[in-house]
Amino acid sequence: MSDQDPILVTGAAGFIGFHVARRLLQQGRRVVGLDNLNAYxxxxxxxxxxxxxxxxxxxxFLRLDLADRAAVADLFAxxxxxxxxxxxxQxxxxHSLVDPFAYLDANLAGFLSVLEGCRHHGCRHLLYASSSSVxxxxxxxxxxxxxxxxxxxxxxxxxxKANELMAHSYSHLFGLPATGLRFFTVYGPWGRPDMAMWLFTDAIARGEPIKLFNHGQMKRDFTYVDDVTEAVVRLVDHVPQGDPGWSGDAPDPASSRAPWRVYNIGNNSPVxxxxxxxxxxxxxxxxxxxxMLPMQPGDVPETCANVDDLMAAVGFRPATPIEEGVARFVAWYRRYRGG
Structure with a gap:
């Protein structure tokens, strides 16, 4: 791929999408950023x-909803x-407990539009966001x-999980190289206001109570966004080839004979x-x-990522200490809020 070939980053106005697009641009690559700028x-x-x-x-930048199949097909063509x-x-x-159909439209129909665009118009590598929630x-x-x-x-x-399965079927049927990215509790500057790091910081700054679920007995593999971005941009040029030794008798869930892989993108250091x-x-x-509040439906008490596969693939494992990452986020938050 030439540096002059445009890379499509969907969700470019989102937290991780913004950072990945910016890093690619800093590397001298052309980027088309797509987002629907919804009001979540x-x-x-x-x-x-x-x-x-x-x-x-x-x-x-293009403002476009991926559920608009005709517009997405036209863009890819x-x-x-x-x-x-x-x-x-989405x-x-x-939020998936209160607005489930938003997840149908964005995460399933939207992803299918992307898969179809990649299939029909010569995409040589699709990287897509999965989650530790799987x-x-x-x-x-x-x-x-x-x-x-x-x-x-x-x-x-x-x-x-459905995204990973959908991607695998397209890899198997059409030879589309696809890499799934299981993100673990990403935080940092330009973060999301619905996530714990922002919610806690905003409430404490305002003198309002913070909510600690499971009575505070929770651990998360907080992963600093610069580390996440580094992992993603390294994987851009690490195109999966398929494993000829893969066996359906003892199937490895992370690989395939098809050109399909999934990786954990986490800090491997729960806090x-x-x-x-x-x-x-x-x-x-x-x-x-x-x-102090009880555990919420859909939550888990602890997350921690094994990132050995990521290290083997691209020679990198996230490692920003939580002390450093929190200090950077709070400093950014104060600048963004004007205080």
Whole structure:
């Protein structure tokens, strides 16, 4: 692939999509960014991300909903993207309990539009967002890609598992190289207002209570967004080839004879949620008011990623210490909020 060939980044106005698009642009690549700028959270934040990307000469933004099959098909036919980094989705475990049809439209119908575009118009590598939520009822940590993921605990997790299966079928049937990215609790500057890091920081800054589910007995594999971005951009040029030794008698869930792979993108270092709260308190110089609540439906008490496969594939494992990452996020939050 030439650096002059445009890469499509869907969800470019989103948190991870923004960072991946910006890193690719910094590498001198051309990027077409696509997003529908929906109101799941403040569209002004999404617009601010787009404006930051538009400072790059080689960035072009399209406002488009992936569920619009005709418009997506026209875009793929026109541009013939050699690489697609599909990060658009309806996110949120808890939101999937109250608005399930949004996940049908964005995560299933939208992804099918992308698969069809890639199939018919010469895509040489599709990378797509999956999630640690696919591990669901698994309790053996760290979560490894060779574990079974047939028991999701939320509709959101089920749609991400479905994405992996849909991608595999297209890899098998049409030879489409596809790489699934199982993200683990990504945080950092330009983050999402519906996620714990932002929610805690915003509430503490305002002197409002924070909600600690499972009475604070939660651990998450908090993964700093710069590490996530580095892993994704390295994988862009690491096109799966298919494993000729793969056996249907003892199938490896992370690979295939087809050109299809999945990787964990996580820090491999889970942190207790109360410790994250303490670090935010320290960075803000203000105490938190804690509200202890029971476990929420769809949640799990702990996540941790085994990233050995990622290290073997591209020589990289996320490693930003939580202390450093929290300090960077809080500093960005203060600048963004004007204080």
């Amino acid at each position: 959270y403040d569209p002004a934040l999404k617009q601010a991300r787009v404006e930051a990307l538009e400072r790059f000469e080689d960035f072009h 026109r541009e013939r993207f050699p690489v697609v980094v599909h990060l658009a989705a 996110a949120g475990v808890r 591990y669901g009822a698994n309790t053996s940590v760290p979560f490894a890609t060779d574990q079974n993921v047939d028991h999701p605990l939320s509709l959101y997790g089920a749609t991400k 207790a949620v109360p410790e994250v709260v303490r670090l935010i308190e320290e960075a803000l110089g203000r105490p938190a008011v804690r509200e």
